[in-house]
Amino acid sequence: MEVLIVGGGIGGLTLALSLHQANIPVRVYESVPEIKPLGVGINLLPHATREFEALGVLDRLAEEAVENTEMCFYNQHGQEILVEPRGLAAGYKWPQLSIHRGRLQMILLEIAKERLGAERIITGHHCRYADQNRDGATAYFDDPVTGDSLGAVAADVVIAADGIKSTLRRQNFPSEGPPRYSGINMWRGVTRTEKFLSGHSMVLAGSLRTGKFVIYPIVDNVDGSGQTLINWIAEIETDDYLTEDWNREGRIEDFIDSFADWHFDWLDVPDLIHNADAIYEFPMIDREPIKQWTYGRTTLLGDAAHPMLPRGSNGACQAVLDARVLTKCLLDNDSFQEALKVYEAERLPATAEIVRMNRSSGPDIFLTEIDNRTGGEEFDNINDVISPEEIKELADAYKITAGFQKDRLNKRLPLV
Ligand SMILES: Cc1cc2nc3c(=O)[nH]c(=O)nc-3n(C[C@H](O)[C@H](O)[C@H](O)COP(=O)(O)OP(=O)(O)OC[C@H]3O[C@@H](n4cnc5c(N)ncnc54)[C@H](O)[C@@H]3O)c2cc1C
Incomplete structure (x- = not known):
């Protein structure tokens, strides 16, 4: 058996490590000529760190990540709404980590090269299409720079982990x-x-109407400076957006107005924005869930299968779950086609529900509810606006759908 993975992102590389652990031969074909540490921060929730532990990579990731111990919700006046313990501090058996997306990808790449052999991670191969017959599947590649054909590669199955x-x-x-x-x-x-705050806090502040600001540390003692590298995301409702390019640079003047007076006693948001090393602009996009991922010997994984709005830190985490479930299906089923169908039956409905939920009510739905109830004014006591039970109900609904409600996750059997 040999599996060919198209795309060496977070999902493709996790799948490669997972299949290798299960003694299933695998090769990864990545489009870019050289994988570089691109992006900014990404959050790994306990359902994903559990799988990284099972793959024996969690310690390496934790060395370069910051552990999140609490999630804090504020309004645009900097008033605290809820502080919720997270990860180990909340009683999960696995931590919640914040890490630079590029470093996450590079660590997975380094470990994949060590374990599989560098010759099994092939860069500079852009997949143009794939076909199949009774005996196998074939992927056809072009050089991403020149557009020249690089020929065809045959395998038993082709998994598309090639992004949105x-x-x-x-x-x-x-x-x-x-x-x-x-x-x-x-x-x-x-x-x-x-x-x-605690140095390990993740903050969500504001609301749909005011603009939202998400903040979390991703590197402690960055470059030995004693400072912390803080990741932040400013979200603003607007009809205008530019193209979907992860590396497009952003301009402060396009969004600073919404946050200009967010001077909190625990953080000065305009200062944070003005002192940034780098700013990128990217629209919040997703795709409507499709009805089928698997066609015979090919299937989709990660953002290729279920691109979702980046609310609730689930883009990378769900790609990791896909990789583990697919591994189990390939181990448990005699026919490749059957394995890919069982994988789809488990993962397609589960992820489609998260795609839909991220559109209507992400994990911070109550921030907008509170903004509506207060008319955007400061409150004297949050309990007069919304009860703790109501917030918990709204927050737990998201965790259950995304697969990281604490008791369910702690008790669930391993995926593989
Ligand atoms: C450059 C970049 C920067 C990002 N930055 C952030 C960020 O800062 N924060 C965040 O939350 N998310 C970011 N993301 C998205 C995040 O990585 C994904 O949502 C999530 O990790 C799911 O991973 P994935 O492997 O499914 O997709 P991706 O991480 O998008 O990986 C897809 C991989 O497939 C490769 N590829 C694409 N087309 C082909 C093809 N035809 N043939 C071969 N290879 C192909 C791509 O080069 C890429 O390496 C970024 C993605 C990219 C590509």
């Missing part, structure tokens, strides 16, 4: 069109500064 603009998804759904814009644009940045 997946070539293989388009092959099966040619009229799907571009991703769907949510009406919210994001500016994402990193800033070196002092720790804020």
Whole structure:
């Protein structure tokens, strides 16, 4: 048996490590000529760190990550609404980690090269399409720079982990069109500064109406400076957005007005924005769930299968779950086609529900509810606006759908 993975992102590399652990031969074909540490912060929730522990990579990730021990919700006046313990501090058996997305990818790449052999991670191969017959599946590659054909590679199955603009998804759904814009644009940045709150806090502040600001540390003692690298995301409702390019630089003047007076006693938001090392602009986009991922010997994984709005830190985490469930299905089923169908039956409905939930009510739905109830004014006592039970109910509904409600996750059997 040999599995060919298209795409060496977080999902593709996790799948490679998982299949290798299960003694299933695998090769990864990545489009970019050289994988570089791109992006800014990413959050790994306990359902994903559990799988990284099972893969024996959690310690390496934890060395370069910051552990989140609490999630804090504030309004735009900097008033505290809820502080909720997270990860180990909340009683999960696995931590919640914040890490630079590029470092996460590079660590997975380094470990994959060590374990599989560097020759099994092939860069500079852009997949153009895949076909199959009774005996196997074949992927066809071009040079991403020159466009020249690099020929065909045969395997038993081809897994498309090639991101939100997946070539293989388009092959099966040619009229799907571009991703769907949510009406919210994001500016994402990193800033070196002092720790804020506990030093291990993730903060969500504001509401849909005022603009939202998400903040969490991703590197302690960055470059030995004693400072912390803080990841932040400014989200603003607007009809305008530019193209979907993860590396497009953002301009402060396009979004600073919404946060200009957010001077809190625990953090000065305008300062944080003005002192950024780098700012990128990216629209909040997703795709409507499709009805089928698996066609015979090919299937989709990660953002190729279920691109979702980046609310609730589930983009990478769900790709990790896909990788583990797919491994189990390949181990448990005699036929490849059957394995990929069982994988789809488990993962497609589960992730489609998260895609839909992220559109209507992410994990911070109560922030907007509170803004509505207070008319955007400061409150004297949050309990007069919303009860703790009501907040918990709204927050727990998201965790159950996304698969990281504490008791369920702690008690669930291992995926593989
Ligand atoms: C450059 C970049 C920066 C990002 N930055 C952030 C960030 O800062 N924060 C965040 O939350 N999320 C970010 N993401 C998205 C995040 O990585 C994903 O949502 C999540 O990790 C799911 O991973 P994935 O492996 O399914 O997709 P991705 O991480 O998007 O990986 C897809 C991989 O497939 C490769 N690929 C694409 N087309 C082909 C093809 N035809 N043939 C071969 N290879 C192909 C891509 O080069 C990429 O390496 C970024 C993605 C990219 C590609």
